[in-house]
Amino acid sequence: MGAGRLEAFSDAVMAVIITLLAFELQPPTGSTWASLTEVKGDFFIYVLAFAFIAIYWNNHHHLLRATTRIDGAVMWANMLLLLCLSLIPVLTRWLKAFPLDAQPVATFGIVALASGLSYLLLVHALIRANGPDSLLARAISSDVKGYASLGLYAAAVVLAFVSVWISYALYAAVAVMWLIPDRRFSRAARED
Amino acid sequence: MGAGRLEAFSDAVMAVIITLLAFELQPPTGSTWASLTEVKGDFFIYVLAFAFIAIYWNNHHHLLRATTRIDGAVMWANMLLLLCLSLIPVLTRWLKAFPLDAQPVATFGIVALASGLSYLLLVHALIRANGPDSLLARAISSDVKGYASLGLYAAAVVLAFVSVWISYALYAAVAVMWLIPDRRFSRAARED
Amino acid sequence: MGAGRLEAFSDAVMAVIITLLAFELQPPTGSTWASLTEVKGDFFIYVLAFAFIAIYWNNHHHLLRATTRIDGAVMWANMLLLLCLSLIPVLTRWLKAFPLDAQPVATFGIVALASGLSYLLLVHALIRANGPDSLLARAISSDVKGYASLGLYAAAVVLAFVSVWISYALYAAVAVMWLIPDRRFSRAARED
Amino acid sequence: MGAGRLEAFSDAVMAVIITLLAFELQPPTGSTWASLTEVKGDFFIYVLAFAFIAIYWNNHHHLLRATTRIDGAVMWANMLLLLCLSLIPVLTRWLKAFPLDAQPVATFGIVALASGLSYLLLVHALIRANGPDSLLARAISSDVKGYASLGLYAAAVVLAFVSVWISYALYAAVAVMWLIPDRRFSRAARED
Numbered sequence: 195m196g197a198g199r200l201e202a203f204s205d206a207v208m209a210v211i212i213t214l215l216a217f218e219l220q221p222p223t224g225s226t227w228a229s230l231t232e233v234k235g236d237f238f239i240y241v242l243a244f245a246f247i248a249i250y251w252n253n254h255h256h257l258l259r260a261t262t263r264i265d266g267a268v269m270w271a272n273m274l275l276l277l278c279l280s281l282i283p284v285l286t287r288w289l290k291a292f293p294l295d296a297q298p299v300a301t302f303g304i305v306a307l308a309s310g311l312s313y314l315l316l317v318h319a320l321i322r323a324n325g326p327d328s329l330l331a332r333a334i335s336s337d338v339k340g341y342a343s344l345g346l347y348a349a350a351v352v353l354a355f356v357s358v359w360i361s362y363a364l365y366a367a368v369a370v371m372w373l374i375p376d377r378r379f380s381r382a383a384r385e386d
Numbered sequence: 387m388g389a390g391r392l393e394a395f396s397d398a399v400m401a402v403i404i405t406l407l408a409f410e411l412q413p414p415t416g417s418t419w420a421s422l423t424e425v426k427g428d429f430f431i432y433v434l435a436f437a438f439i440a441i442y443w444n445n446h447h448h449l450l451r452a453t454t455r456i457d458g459a460v461m462w463a464n465m466l467l468l469l470c471l472s473l474i475p476v477l478t479r480w481l482k483a484f485p486l487d488a489q490p491v492a493t494f495g496i497v498a499l500a501s502g503l504s505y506l507l508l509v510h511a512l513i514r515a516n517g518p519d520s521l522l523a524r525a526i527s528s529d530v531k532g533y534a535s536l537g538l539y540a541a542a543v544v545l546a547f548v549s550v551w552i553s554y555a556l557y558a559a560v561a562v563m564w565l566i567p568d569r570r571f572s573r574a575a576r577e578d
Numbered sequence: 579m580g581a582g583r584l585e586a587f588s589d590a591v592m593a594v595i596i597t598l599l600a601f602e603l604q605p606p607t608g609s610t611w612a613s614l615t616e617v618k619g620d621f622f623i624y625v626l627a628f629a630f631i632a633i634y635w636n637n638h639h640h641l642l643r644a645t646t647r648i649d650g651a652v653m654w655a656n657m658l659l660l661l662c663l664s665l666i667p668v669l670t671r672w673l674k675a676f677p678l679d680a681q682p683v684a685t686f687g688i689v690a691l692a693s694g695l696s697y698l699l700l701v702h703a704l705i706r707a708n709g710p711d712s713l714l715a716r717a718i719s720s721d722v723k724g725y726a727s728l729g730l731y732a733a734a735v736v737l738a739f740v741s742v743w744i745s746y747a748l749y750a751a752v753a754v755m756w757l758i759p760d761r762r763f764s765r766a767a768r769e770d
Numbered sequence: 771m772g773a774g775r776l777e778a779f780s781d782a783v784m785a786v787i788i789t790l791l792a793f794e795l796q797p798p799t800g801s802t803w804a805s806l807t808e809v810k811g812d813f814f815i816y817v818l819a820f821a822f823i824a825i826y827w828n829n830h831h832h833l834l835r836a837t838t839r840i841d842g843a844v845m846w847a848n849m850l851l852l853l854c855l856s857l858i859p860v861l862t863r864w865l866k867a868f869p870l871d872a873q874p875v876a877t878f879g880i881v882a883l884a885s886g887l888s889y890l891l892l893v894h895a896l897i898r899a900n901g902p903d904s905l906l907a908r909a910i911s912s913d914v915k916g917y918a919s920l921g922l923y924a925a926a927v928v929l930a931f932v933s934v935w936i937s938y939a940l941y942a943a944v945a946v947m948w949l950i951p952d953r954r955f956s957r958a959a960r961e962d
Contacts, residue, residue: 213597283601409793411859586831587824
C-alpha cells in the first residue's frame with residue numbers, strides 16, 4: 195500500500211498536536227474544588243481542540259485506507275493539511291490568553307477553514323491519483339458534512355466580530371456534527 | 387480489522403499521557419543523595435500515575451484485539467475514555483502541589499471513576515456492535531476486577547476527607563490488583 | 579523484514595523532532611492581527627524546519643522499504659543520521675534568538691550537511707548489506723537531488739557570511755526542490 | 771503474536787524518553803561559535819543518554835521478536851524495565867546541574883544497573899514463558915555483553931567517588947561496546 199508512509203507521518207504529527215494541547219492544561223492555583231472555576235475556560239478550549247484534531251484523525255485514516263496510489267500532488271496537499279493542523283496548539287495558547295477578543299477567535303476559524311480546504315485538496319488529489327472508478331472515489335462521492343463544516347467555519351470567522359460566543363457555538367456545533375453516529379461511517383466500518 | 391484506526395489513535399493519546407507524566411519529574415535542587423528526599427513524594431505519585439495509564443493501555447489493547455466491528459457509539463465511548471485519561475497529567479500536577487489536601491486527592495478518584503465508567507460504556511458499546519455471541523462478548527463475560535476497581539475508587543473519593551493516606555493506599559491497591567499475574571490474562575495471552 | 583526495528587525507532591525520533599519544533603512556536607503577546615508580525619520570523623523558520631524533517635522522513639521510509647538486510651554498519655550510519663536530525667530543534671531555537679547572525683545561520687547548514695552525509699553513508703551501508711544487484715541498489719542508482727542538496731547546503735554555509743538571506747533562500751530552495759512532484763518518486767509509489 | 775501489545779507500549783515509552791532528552795538541550799546564550807563551548811558538556815551527556823536508550827530499544831525489539839508467549843511475570847519485569855528507563859531524563863537533568871559531583875554521576879550508574887537487572891529478569895521471565903527449547907532460549911543462550919555491562923556499570927558507581935571522569939569513560943565504553951558491529955547481531959538480522 196503506497197499510502198502507508200504518508201499515513202505514518204500524518205499520524206505522528208497529529209499525535210504530537212494532541213500532546214501539545216494536553217501539555218497546555220494547568221492545574222488551578224488553589225487546592226479546593228472552588229478553584230477549579232479558574233480553569234473552566236481553558237478546559238472548554240482544550241475539549242474543543244481535542245475534538246477538532248480527533249475528527250481530522252478519523253477522517254484522514256478513513257480516507258487513506260481506501261487509497262492505493264499516491265503521487266507528488268497528494269504529498270503536497272497532505273503537507274499543507276499537516277502544517278495547518280500543527281498551528282492549532284499555538285492558536286489554542288493564543289485563545290487562552292485572549293478568550294474574549296474577536297481576532298484570536300476568528301483566527302481559529304481561519305485556520306480551521308484552511309485545514310478544511312487542504313483536506314478537500316487532498317481528497318481531490320487522491321481521486322485524481324486513484325481514478326474516478328476507484329473504491330476511494332465511490333466511498334466519498336458526496337461529502338455534505340465536509341462542505342457544511344467549511345460554511346460554518348466561514349460564518350464563525352465573520353461572526354466573531356459580532357460576538358465570540360457565536361463563534362464558539364459554531365465550532366462546537368461542527369465537532370458535535372462529526373461525532374454523531376453516521377450511517378455512512380458505520381457502514382464503512384462494518385465493511386472493513 | 388475495523389478497530390485498527392481507533393486503536394492507533396488511542397495508543398498515541400496514551401503514549402502522550404505517559405510523556406507528560408515523565409516530563410513533570412524534576413531532579414532535586416541539591417547534588418547529594420540526601421536531597422533525593424525532596425522528590426520522593428513526586429516519585430510516588432509518578433509511579434501511581436504510570437501504573438494507572440499502563441493498566442488502561444493493557445486492558446484497552448486486550449479489548450480491541452477481540453473486536454471486529456465498531457460503530458458511532460463505540461467511537462463516542464472511546465473518545466470519552468481518552469478525554470478522562472488525558473486529564474491524569476494535569477491532575478498529577480495538582481496532586482504534587484497539594485499532596486495532603488483532600489479535594490485534589492478525591493478528584494484523582496473521581497477522574498479514575500469516570501475513566502472506569504467510560505471503559506464500561508466502551509465495553510458495552512463493543513458488545514452491542516459485535517453481537518452477544520462474538521469472541522469479545524465471551525472473552526469479557528464477567529469483569530470482577532473492573533467492578534472492584536470502581537468500588538475502590540468510589541471509596542477512595544469519600545475517604546480522602548477522612549485521611550488522604552487511605553485514598554493513596556486504595557489507589558495503589560487497585561494498581562497492584564491489576565498487575566498481579568492473572569490466570570485469565572495468561573490464558574488469553576497464550577491463545578494469541 | 580530486517581529493517582522494521584530500525585524504521586520504527588527512526589520514525590519515533592523524527593516524530594519527536596517535529597514535536598519539539600511545533601512546541602517552540604509562541605503566540606504573539608497582543609490580541610490583534612497586527613501583533614502577528616511579531617511571530618512571522620519564527621513562523622518562517624518553523625516551516626523551513628518542518629519541511630526539512632518531512633523530507634528526511636519521506637526519503638528514509640522510501641529507502642528502508644526497499645531494504646531486506648541490515649548489519650552493524652547500517653545501524654551506526656542510521657544512529658548518526660538521527661543524532662544529526664535531533665539537533666534541528668535546538669538549532670531552530672538558536673536561529674530564532676539570532677535570526678540575522680551569520681554563525682547560527684551557517685550552523686544550520688553545517689548540521690544539514692552532516693545529516694546529508696550521514697544519509698549518504700546509510701545508503702552506501704545499505705547497498706553493501708543488500709548487494710549491488712538488490713532492488714535497493716537499482717532503485718537509488720543515481721541520486722542527483724541528494725548531491726545537489728549537499729552542494730547547496732555547503733554554499734549556504736559559506737554565503738551566510740555574505741548575507742544570511744542568501745542562506746535562507748538556499749535552504750528554502752532545497753526544500754522546494756524535494757517537494758516538487760518527481761517522476762522517479764511517483765513511479766516508485768505506483769509500484770508499491 | 772502475544773508480545774505485540776507489550777512491544778507497542780514499550781516502544782512508545784522509549785520514544786518518549788528520547789523526546790524528553792532532546793527537549794533538555796538548550797542553545798548557547800551567545801550567537802558565535804565560541805559560545806558553543808557553553809553547551810559542550812550538555813551535548814556530551816545528551817549523546818550518552820541517547821545511545822543508552824537506543825541500545826535498549828534495539829535489544830528489546832530483538833528480544834521480543836523471538837517471543838511467542840507472554841505471561842504476568844513478563845509484564846511485571848517489562849514494567850520495571852520501563853520505569854527504570856523513564857528515570858533517565860530526570861537523571862540527565864540532574865547530571866547537567868551537577869556534572870562533576872560524585873553522587874549524581876553514581877546515580878546514573880545505579881539506574882543503569884537497575885535497568886540491566888530488570889532486562890535480565892525480563893529475559894528469564896520470557897525464557898520460562900516460552901520454554902527452554904524455544905527459539906528465544908537458543909538465540910540468547912550466552913549473553914556475555916549483558917553481564918559485562920552490569921560489571922562496568924557497577925564499577926562506574928563505585929569509581930565515581932574516585933573521579934567522575936572514570937565513570938563517564940565507563941558509561942561511554944558500554945555504549946561503544948554495544949554499537950560495535952557484532953557477528954551474532956548481523957547473523958540474526960540476516961536471518962529475518
